Amino acid sequence: MRKxxxxxxxxxVTVLFILLEILALGYYARSTVYTEARxxxxxxxxxxxxxxxxxxxxxxxxxGRENRKLTDRIAQLEEELSRYREMEQLxxxxxxxxxxxxxxxxxxxxxxxxxxxxxxRNYITLNRGQNDGVRHGMAVTTPEGAIVGHIxxxxxxxxxxxxxxxxxxxxxxxxxxxxxxxxxxxDGRNPNYVWMQDLSKYAEPQxxxxxxxxxxxxxxxxxxxxxxxxxxxLNELGTTYNVRVRLAAELTRLSNLVLxxxxxxxxxxxxxxxxxxxxxx
Amino acid sequence: MYRTPSYILLxxxxxxxxxxLFNNLSISSYFAPLVYLVFLIMLPLELPPxxxxxxxxxxxxTMDFTMGIAGLNTIVSLAIVFVRPYWIRLLTPRExxxxxxxxxxxxxxKRLFWSYAVGMVLIHHTLFFLLESxxxxxxxxxxLRILLSSIGTLFLVGVTERIFVSHxxxxxL
Numbered sequence: 001m002r003k004x005x006x007x008x009x010x011x012x013v014t015v016l017f018i019l020l021e022i023l024a025l026g027y028y029a030r031s032t033v034y035t036e037a038r039x040x041x042x043x044x045x046x047x048x049x050x051x052x053x054x055x056x057x058x059x060x061x062x063x064g065r066e067n068r069k070l071t072d073r074i075a076q077l078e079e080e081l082s083r084y085r086e087m088e089q090l091x092x093x094x095x096x097x098x099x100x101x102x103x104x105x106x107x108x109x110x111x112x113x114x115x116x117x118x119x120x121r122n123y124i125t126l127n128r129g130q131n132d133g134v135r136h137g138m139a140v141t142t143p144e145g146a147i148v149g150h151i152x153x154x155x156x157x158x159x160x161x162x163x164x165x166x167x168x169x170x171x172x173x174x175x176x177x178x179x180x181x182x183x184x185x186x187d188g189r190n191p192n193y194v195w196m197q198d199l200s201k202y203a204e205p206q207x208x209x210x211x212x213x214x215x216x217x218x219x220x221x222x223x224x225x226x227x228x229x230x231x232x233x234l235n236e237l238g239t240t241y242n243v244r245v246r247l248a249a250e251l252t253r254l255s256n257l258v259l260x261x262x263x264x265x266x267x268x269x270x271x272x273x274x275x276x277x278x279x280x281x
Numbered sequence: 282m283y284r285t286p287s288y289i290l291l292x293x294x295x296x297x298x299x300x301x302l303f304n305n306l307s308i309s310s311y312f313a314p315l316v317y318l319v320f321l322i323m324l325p326l327e328l329p330p331x332x333x334x335x336x337x338x339x340x341x342x343t344m345d346f347t348m349g350i351a352g353l354n355t356i357v358s359l360a361i362v363f364v365r366p367y368w369i370r371l372l373t374p375r376e377x378x379x380x381x382x383x384x385x386x387x388x389x390x391k392r393l394f395w396s397y398a399v400g401m402v403l404i405h406h407t408l409f410f411l412l413e414s415x416x417x418x419x420x421x422x423x424x425l426r427i428l429l430s431s432i433g434t435l436f437l438v439g440v441t442e443r444i445f446v447s448h449x450x451x452x453x454l
Contacts, residue, residue, distance in 0.1 A: 013330040017363045020338060021356060028352030028412070040349035047300060047347060054301055114305050118313035118426070120414050123349060160349075165310070188414065189422050191310045252307040 033168045037123055037153035037160040044113060044125055044158040051113045052127055059111070059255045066255065073143060105221055106261040108133065109143075112254055113158060117191045122163040124149055126257065129157040137269075139220045139260040146248035147171070147226055148257060150219040164226075165191055165251055172217050173226050173245070176210040178203055182243065184211075184226060191251050193230065196243040203241060205232040211245050218268045221260060284325065284383075287449055291441075292340070295320045300347045303433075311426045314433030315354075315409060317344050319441045321362055322401050327381040330366065337362030350413070357408045361401060368400050385446045398438045399431075406431045 044051070059066070110128040128134045138151040140161045149161040149169065162169055167188050173196050174181040182199035196211060209229040215222025227245040234241055262268075299317045306312065317340055324336065341355030348354065369384075373393060386394045406427045414423045 013334060014363075016331070017334055017359060020334070020359055024341070024352045024355040024359065026352075028356060031351040036349045036351055039346065039351055043346050043349070050301060051305070054305070115307065116304060116313075117307050117310050118430075119350070120419075121350075188419050189310065191307075 033121060033162055033166065034152055036121065037162065040123055040125060041129075041153040041155040041158055041160045044160075045155060047114075051125070052111070055112055055114070055255070062253070062255060070143065104262060104264055106263060108259050108261075110134075110140075110159070110257050110259055112257065115163065115251070115254065117163075117165055117251055120167045120188045122165045124161040124163050124254070124257075126151075126159045126161060126259075127157070128259065129159050130154045131156050133261075134159045134259060135261060135265075137219055137262070137265050139224070139262070141224060141258050141260060142249045142254065143256055143258055144248070145225055145258075147213060147220055147224050148249045148251065148254065151259070163251065164194060164247065164249070170217075171220060171226070172214040173211050174214040175199075175203055175205050175229070176212045176223070181214040181216060182241070184245070192247055194227065194245050194247060196245050197240070199232075199241040199243055201234060201239055201241060205229045205241055205243050207231060211243070218262055218265050221262070284449060284452075287445070287452060288320075288324070291323060291445060292320050295441075296340075296343055296347075299344065304348055309429070311422070311429045312433060313426065314430045314437065315344075315406060316434055316437045317354075318358075318361070318402060318405050318434055319438050321358065321365075322398055322438055323383060323442065323445055324362075325381070325383055326369065330363075333362040333365065334359065353409065353412055356412065357405050360408055361405045364404060365401065368404075369397060372396055372400075383446065383449065385442055387446060394442075398435060398442075402431045402434050402438065403427070406434065 110126040114125040171184040180200040180203035182196040213220040227247040230244040337358040341358030344354035
């Protein structure tokens with residue numbers, strides 16, 4: 001009996017270690033981007049405030065740059081607005097298009113509370129949550145209109161977005177002005193580049209061409225800037241291009257972001273579910 | 282026991298700097314130091330294995346919750362505290378040196394301390410980043426990530442060891 005007790009005493013740490021490791025491994029194996037994002041959104045109730053303050057300090061030093069960018073943007077928008085005003089005088093129909101109620105998309109702004117770039121799965125935490133009307137599936141872009149990610153989890157006051165720099169991120173992109181589209185994904189390496197894969201050989205991408213969202217998936221409105229073509233290589237069979245895209249959004253220095261809600265998203269998803277159900281039956 | 286408050290302080294400082302500083306670093310996609318490991322490296326050598334395991338679990342779970350990487354930090358933290366006694370025994374055959382005290386430059390000597398620290402950091406970071414990427418396809422990138430992040434963490438090991446040891450000494454006097 002005493003020998004048995006002694007034996008147990010000599011190995012119980014190892015046994016405990018193995019048990020705990022199995023538990024942790026099991027938990028890790030079952031984790032997805034969604035469980036991770038939910039966890040982040042929850043813990044931000046605790047740390048979000050402090051993280052926000054730290055980010056505010058960081059933001060303070062980039063205020064000059066931000067301001068310049070905003071004034072540039074205002075100038076640009078003013079120009080566009082004046083063009084619309086002219087058109088308004090010309091035709092009454094334009095007012096209907098510019099009318100807010102007609103738009104399929106609703107926008108709001110948010111600031112970054114935390115973001116990573118150094119992992120295969122990166123997330124961006126924002127200081128707006130369910131109480132501010134943030135919903136799963138909203139697009140996240142820079143104020144200049146370059147895409148950054150989309151929301152996958154929200155708590156009351158915070159939301160977590162799947163960053164474009166997350167290897168699970170998928171979007172559909174195309175060369176501006178063409179109808180050929182490819183799959184956008186990140187390879188986990190350089191935070192300034194993503195890949196556009198399976199682009200038809202007829203698309204003939206040229207370095208410098210703008211890559212925009214195709215509007216084929218419900219998260220991103222059509223024609224939002226993703227980046228510019230850096231280089232394009234044909235695959236071994238010569239059927240499709242692999243395009244290296246320089247991201248328009250600088251994910252290493254983001255502070256303010258714009259959230260875009262597709263008002264029809266819920267309806268679209270409902271419809272897709274119905275189709276799936278019908279085909280399964 | 283006189284060191285317990287100092288260790289609690291060390292844990293808090295390391296956890297906070299990990300959560301608020303190092304998790305939000307946006308320098309390069311290959312630089313993600315896991316500085317909470319410094320706490321586990323500095324734990325006293327005479328600590329019983331079960332206490333080590335408990336502290337490893339606590340550190341891992343805390344980091345998992347704050348980094349959103351469910352389970353991964355727990356896996357590697359548990360592994361590193363489990364391996365630690367064997368690693369020290371492998372490094373030095375002298376019992377008087379390895380059986381008590383804080384693992385510091387003063388106690389172990391410069392060479393032994395750095396071999397100990399480099400080993401701990403490399404084992405921990407290798408496990409972490411390999412499990413995180415879960416593929417051999419990105420191996421060169423993962424290796425670079427292990428290397429750069431380890432250098433970052435080791436730098437902090439050096440700095441913290443200095444400050445912590447002098448802090449402990451001032452407590453005794």
